[in-house]
Structure formats: C-alpha cells, structure tokens
Amino acid sequence: AQSVTQLDSQVPVFEEAPVELRCNYSSSVSVYLFWYVQYPNQGLQLLLKYLSGSTLVESINGFEAEFNKSQTSFHLRKPSVHISDTAEYFCAVTPNTGFQKLVFGTGTRLLVSP
Amino acid sequence: EPEVTQTPSHQVTQMGQEVILRCVPISNHLYFYWYRQILGQKVEFLVSFYNNEISEKSEIFDDQFSVERPDGSNFTLKIRSTKLEDSAMYFCASRTPRDRGLNEQFFGPGTRLTVL
Numbered sequence: 001a002q003s004v005t006q007l008d009s010q011v012p013v014f015e016e017a018p019v020e021l022r023c024n025y026s027s028s029v030s031v032y033l034f035w036y037v038q039y040p041n042q043g044l045q046l047l048l049k050y051l052s053g054s055t056l057v058e059s060i061n062g063f064e065a066e067f068n069k070s071q072t073s074f075h076l077r078k079p080s081v082h083i084s085d086t087a088e089y090f091c092a093v094t095p096n097t098g099f100q101k102l103v104f105g106t107g108t109r110l111l112v113s114p
Numbered sequence: 115e116p117e118v119t120q121t122p123s124h125q126v127t128q129m130g131q132e133v134i135l136r137c138v139p140i141s142n143h144l145y146f147y148w149y150r151q152i153l154g155q156k157v158e159f160l161v162s163f164y165n166n167e168i169s170e171k172s173e174i175f176d177d178q179f180s181v182e183r184p185d186g187s188n189f190t191l192k193i194r195s196t197k198l199e200d201s202a203m204y205f206c207a208s209r210t211p212r213d214r215g216l217n218e219q220f221f222g223p224g225t226r227l228t229v230l
Contacts, residue, residue: 044157044221103159
C-alpha cells in the first residue's frame with residue numbers, strides 16, 4: 001500500500017517570494033508521483049508528474065518538483081509566487097503497475113498575499 | 115481541449131434517497147475512476163472501472179455504491195441509500211491506456227453531494 005504525507009496544511013507567503021510545499025511518500029513498490037492543484041470551487045488539475053528519467057520535473061507556470069528516492073520525497077517549489085497561485089495543492093502517488101489508483105495527501109493550502 | 119464533465123454540479127438529497135452522479139469521460143479514454151473528498155479532508159479513491167467491470171474498489175465502496183457505463187459515453191456512480199456521511203465532493207476521472215505513454219488522470223469539476 002502507498003501513503004502520502006503533506007506536513008503543511010497551510011503555507012502563507014508574500015507575492016514574489018519563493019515557496020516549497022513538502023511531500024513525502026511511502027511505498028513498497030515503485031511509484032509515479034504527481035502534484036495536482038485545486039483552485040477555489042474547481043476540480044483537480046495536474047500540475048506536474050514524475051514517471052521516470054530526470055528527477056527534476058517542471059510545469060509550464062514555473063513550478064518544479066524533485067523526486068528524491070532516498071528521502072522518499074517529491075517537494076514542490078516555485079522561486080517567485082503570484083497571487084494567482086493561491087490554491088490547494090495535492091501530492092499523489094500511484095504504483096507503476098495495474099490500474100493506477102491515485103493515493104492523495106491531505107493537501108497544502110498556499111495563500112499568497114500582496 | 116477535451117475535458118471530463120460531471121452533472122449535476124450540486125445535488126441535495128434526503129437521507130435514505132438514491133442518487134446518481136453522472137460523468138462524461140474524455141472520449142478515447144478507457145480507464146475510469148471515482149474519488150470523493152469530504153469537506154476539509156483529502157481526496158479518496160472509491161473505484162476504478164475498465165472494460166465494463168470494476169477493476170479495483172476501496173473499503174469505502176460498499177454495497178450501497180455501484181458504477182455503470184450504460185451507453186458508451188456516460189459513467190455513473192449510484193448511491194442506493196444515502197447517509198449523512200456520504201456528503202462530499204465526488205470527482206470522476208478518466209485515463210488513456212498506459213501503452214499510449216500517458217499516465218495522467220484527467221479530473222472532472224466534481225459534484226457536491228449534500229445529504230440532509
């Protein structure tokens with residue numbers, strides 16, 4: 001079985017400051033890793049994913065995440081946040097075999113203020 | 115851009131009533147999922163569906179729940195006799211076959227179910 005831990009339930013940050021949202025996982029098998037974003041009153045949108053290859057993955061809007069197998073982490077970072085980044089961010093894992101149900105963390109609410 | 119759609123966006127029902135939540139997955143997708151998110155909690159897997167049968171279900175998905183793909187386009191979740199604790203946001207998701215190289219599940223906007 002897999003599990004995901006997002007230790008920070010809420011992260012307040014000022015606009016243009018850097019941010020890191022932490023994600024740790026546990027699994028007895030190899031996994032794929034995802035970050036999903038949920039804007040207010042909307043569904044889940046994929047932000048970025050790690051399947052294989054380079055451990056650093058990037059999104060089109062400036063977020064990046066690094067897969068660290070030894071630390072079983074997949075932290076999300078952005079060097080300079082915008083007000084529009086205010087949202088709930090969910091880390092998720094899935095085994096890399098089978099029908100790939102997603103196991104989500106509890107989410108981190110990113111609050112960006114001016 | 116193709117997207118997963120869900121109807122209704124909000125459903126209010128009385129305890130003990132049956133509800134059907136509807137989803138239209140992306141047309142060339144073959145794997146379908148239902149998840150739920152109780153207010154303030156994490157998103158939880160309910161069931162996955164492939165080739166017209168359930169491929170995996172969680173312990174949440176008991177005999178009160180059922181899924182169906184009645185007409186090749188819709189994917190429904192039925193709760194036979196709703197309980198107060200069924201109040202949640204229900205998300206549908208779909209995915210292409212793994213051998214097409216994509217492993218992303220595309221999510222719908224959700225249906226907020228309120229059981230009174």
